[in-house]
Amino acid sequence: MKRSAFSLLFLFLILGFAAIPAQAADRRTPVVLAVEAVSPSVVNITVTSTVKGGSRSPFGDPFFDQLFKGYYDQRPRQSQSLGSGVIIDGRKALVLTNAHVIASGGDISVRLKDGREFKADLVGSDADFDLAVLKLENAKDLPQVSMGDSENIYIGETVIAIGNPFGYSNTVTTGVVSALNRPMKTNGGAYGSFIQTDAAINPGNSGGPLLNINGELIGINTAIQARAEGIGFAIPINKAKHVIAELLDTGHVSPIWLGLFGQDVDQAAARYFNLKDLNGMLVTEVYPGTPAAEALLKPGDVIVSFNGRPLANKSDYLTRLFSVTKSESVNLVALRDGHEIRLHLRPQVLDKAKALDLVRTRWGFELADRPQGPGAEVTTVVPGSAAAKLGLKQGDIIHQIGNRRLRSGIDLLNAFLRNRMQKTVMMRVQRGRNLYTVRLTL
Numbered sequence: 553m554k555r556s557a558f559s560l561l562f563l564f565l566i567l568g569f570a571a572i573p574a575q576a577a578d579r580r581t582p583v584v585l586a587v588e589a590v591s592p593s594v595v596n597i598t599v600t601s602t603v604k605g606g607s608r609s610p611f612g613d614p615f616f617d618q619l620f621k622g623y624y625d626q627r628p629r630q631s632q633s634l635g636s637g638v639i640i641d642g643r644k645a646l647v648l649t650n651a652h653v654i655a656s657g658g659d660i661s662v663r664l665k666d667g668r669e670f671k672a673d674l675v676g677s678d679a680d681f682d683l684a685v686l687k688l689e690n691a692k693d694l695p696q697v698s699m700g701d702s703e704n705i706y707i708g709e710t711v712i713a714i715g716n717p718f719g720y721s722n723t724v725t726t727g728v729v730s731a732l733n734r735p736m737k738t739n740g741g742a743y744g745s746f747i748q749t750d751a752a753i754n755p756g757n758s759g760g761p762l763l764n765i766n767g768e769l770i771g772i773n774t775a776i777q778a779r780a781e782g783i784g785f786a787i788p789i790n791k792a793k794h795v796i797a798e799l800l801d802t803g804h805v806s807p808i809w810l811g812l813f814g815q816d817v818d819q820a821a822a823r824y825f826n827l828k829d830l831n832g833m834l835v836t837e838v839y840p841g842t843p844a845a846e847a848l849l850k851p852g853d854v855i856v857s858f859n860g861r862p863l864a865n866k867s868d869y870l871t872r873l874f875s876v877t878k879s880e881s882v883n884l885v886a887l888r889d890g891h892e893i894r895l896h897l898r899p900q901v902l903d904k905a906k907a908l909d910l911v912r913t914r915w916g917f918e919l920a921d922r923p924q925g926p927g928a929e930v931t932t933v934v935p936g937s938a939a940a941k942l943g944l945k946q947g948d949i950i951h952q953i954g955n956r957r958l959r960s961g962i963d964l965l966n967a968f969l970r971n972r973m974q975k976t977v978m979m980r981v982q983r984g985r986n987l988y989t990v991r992l993t994l
Contacts (some may be wrong), residue, residue, distance in 0.1 A: 562823055575875045586712055586767035587724050592665050592695040594760060595641040596716045597649055597672075597686075600632050601658025636715035636760030637662065637686065638769065640796070642694035645670075647686040648760030648796065650774050651677040654684050662688055665722055676799030680874050680966070681744065684759075690753055694936050697761055700768030702788035705729055705747065713751040713762030713773050713784065725749030727784070735861070736785055744875045745769045746785040753784030762786040794877040806878050807907075807965040808899035811842020812849060813973055816865045826890060832856040833869045835886075843897040848887065855895075857885035868974050873899075874970065907965045914972065915941060915992060917944055919964065926959045927951040927982065944981070950988070952980035 633651030640646050647662060654660055660672040666963050677684035688694070706729065713725045727750040734748045747762065753773045762771035771786030800803045814833040820828070832854045834871040838844045856863055858872045859882060876882060876899055884895045912918050916937020919928040930948040933939050950957060953967035954977060971977045977992040 565870075582765045583710070583712060583726055586716065586765060587766045590638075590697055590712075590761065591714055591722050591724075593642075594638065594665065594714045594722060595600050595637045595882075596721050597635045597637050597647075597653055597759065598663070599635075599654050599656055599658050600661070600834050601656050606878065622861055627798075634716060634756050635758045636756065636773070638714075638759075638761040638772075639694055639696045640699070640769070641753055641866075642696035644799075645688040645691040646675070646693055647672065647688065648772060648792065649684050649686065649796055650772065651679050651682045651684045653759045654686070655679070662684060662686065663721075664694075670676045676803035677956075678795060678799065678805040681787070681791070681795045681797070681877075683787065683795045683803060685796060695719070697732060697763075697769045698767060698787055700764055700770040702747065702770045702790040705732060705764070707732060710765050710768070711749050711751055712763040712765075712767075713749070713753055713757060713760060713786075714763070715753070715755040715757035715773060717752075717754035719756060725752040730783070730820070734785065737775075740881055744787060744791065746774075747788055749784045749990075750782045750788065752782075753786075757784075761913045781984055791875075791877075794879050797879070798877060804962050806901045807962070808876060808878050809842070809873070809902045809969060810844045810882065810897055811839040811900060812844040812850075813837040814855070814866055814869065815973065817854060823864045825852065826852060827886075827887065831865070832863050833866045843882075843900050847895040847897050849884075849895065850888070853886040853888050855884050855886045856892075857883075859883050870969075871968060871972065902965055902969060904961050904965060909969050910962075910972065911968055914940055914994065915977070919950065921961055922949065928958050928964055938992055942992055943989060944990075945983070947983075950979055951982060951984040952978075954978060 571732045587811050633653065633656050635649060637647040637649035654677065654746050660674065661669060662672045663669045666875065670691045672686040675685040675687050678793055687943060708728050711727055711729055715723060717723050727856045730750050731746060731748040733745040736744065736746050747770070749762065757773050760773045761769050762773050763771050770789050772789070772792055773784065773786045795805055812835055814835045817827060817830045817832055817834050822830055833852050835849055835853045837851060838849050855869065858869060864867055878899055882897045882899060884897065886893050886895065908919065912934060916934040916939035917930050918932035920931045922929050928951040930944055930946055930950065933944050933946060956963055956967035956970060958964055958967065975994050977994070979990050981988050981990050
């Protein structure tokens, strides 16, 4: 009897001790495993820049700013911005983050979870896609995240966000995919179809990874709705892959177009073309040798759908097109004589020569890059054109078209593409030492 009791006690102790690691193993959920695998590749990004001293009075009023000018501190000071990123190629030391994280310019430093810190060079960035690629200097033995597939995501599946919100390093939040293909605009004007999640994404999380339960990268978190609670957004990784390829190749994303111009559908056009409503964009011009011409689009066609979603108007068309890269395709649905036609197009890169020719033809002036300083210089004004009626002159310097500042040739291309169908184009023009805001009416 005593032997039997002793055997039972011994068995109980053995089973008890065995249960401890089993319980610990049970707590190592897929989320825990994913975080352990990926967190070493999540980085904290600090951008340090030198800015001019305070140029505004404490009253925040232009009158007092001028009145008290010279009385407050004008000395240069250091400014820092924080964000997150993720190592996508450990061998090449490449980090993916948001463009707005590094937009302030300055020195970029990157700190890993293991405490190592590296200086980083900007490989390339694009504000419209809000993505940037950095290369770490003299970095070796780096971890990297595994790439996932954002086309293979389920609404309701568990996702994990890792980042540095408000400077708190390697903060982990979890949630589910709330919606897919969510059209949104960022504070910087970028447009895209985002992954929506209820995982907390706050300032400082920007540029960090959104992971699936297997620890694979399916999105890059971006803080869009600063005041939103329970609503976060991420750029799908499949979209990011196209952008990354271009940034590594040329340092920027090539401006693209389909080779057409259009206008909003008004009441007169709706009656003439026998349309049921005012939705869509009426095609007014199609240029030879472009994707639109090859797809046999014609003036008078009304584009009502862009990549599977209804198209509201001309502005909607332009912003949708800015979310497409040269390696992607565009599916359009157009109305012609009361019948739907479905078109599959591959965008065309708009080169600088073609853009300058279109600027001359449609706006009435020619531009040239300035070797010294930002902006583009007006070299020719076409007589009788919209530019001539405005009073634009040779030698004027254009610093901004619409909301796009001109710092390089690529900015001019993007500015023209974004504003080419507008009836009124706002510009910032320098003449001598004076800077004016003018309205070009077409």
